[in-house]
Amino acid sequence: MDRQRLIDAYWEQYRLSTSGDRGERLRLDEWFWAWEDVERAVHDADGDVVELLVALAEAAPDGARGYVGAGPIENLIDRHGARFVDQIDDAARRSAPFRTALRSVSYGENVDRAVVARLQRFGRSP
Numbered sequence: 001m002d003r004q005r006l007i008d009a010y011w012e013q014y015r016l017s018t019s020g021d022r023g024e025r026l027r028l029d030e031w032f033w034a035w036e037d038v039e040r041a042v043h044d045a046d047g048d049v050v051e052l053l054v055a056l057a058e059a060a061p062d063g064a065r066g067y068v069g070a071g072p073i074e075n076l077i078d079r080h081g082a083r084f085v086d087q088i089d090d091a092a093r094r095s096a097p098f099r100t101a102l103r104s105v106s107y108g109e110n111v112d113r114a115v116v117a118r119l120q121r122f123g124r125s126p
Contacts, residue, residue: 003052007059009034014067042072045080050087057101065097069104078108081115092122099123 013031016024038056041049053076056068076084092099103123107116 003055006034006037006052007055010038010056011059011061011064014064015061038072039075042076043079045076045083049076050084050091053101054091054095054098057098058095060097060101065101066104069101070106073098073101074105077105077111077115077119081111081119085115085118089118092119 009031013028013034016028016031019025038052041052053068053073056072057065060068073088077088081088088102092102099122102119105119107120
């Protein structure tokens with residue numbers, strides 16, 4: 001699938017889910033596939049998943065970076081943190097939007113404490 005199409009659809013799903021318009025919220029199911037595809041990519045932990053998450057963070061609408069941080073980024077760290085810590089660290093150093101999203105992650109008890117220490121240096125959400 002075209003990555004840009006997935007990113008656009010993911011953020012359309014988010015927009016609809018947070019809309020104050022009931023008619024828009026009723027269209028949410030049309031876009032749910034994008035959320036599922038991102039979650040599947042995180043679950044399967046394919047090699048370019050961090051780049052997908054960077055692209056999502058960089059395309060996030062104003063105020064929505066926490067959604068990707070507390071969602072798929074947090075899930076990747078929870079499930080595969082030790083495997084991807086180098087890539088996540090590199091992404092946080094080179095991308096301010098990704099770094100902002102990373103600050104919304106809540107680190108679970110099962111995440112290696114060395115991974116937590118390394119990534120928390122980028123800051124935490126206030």
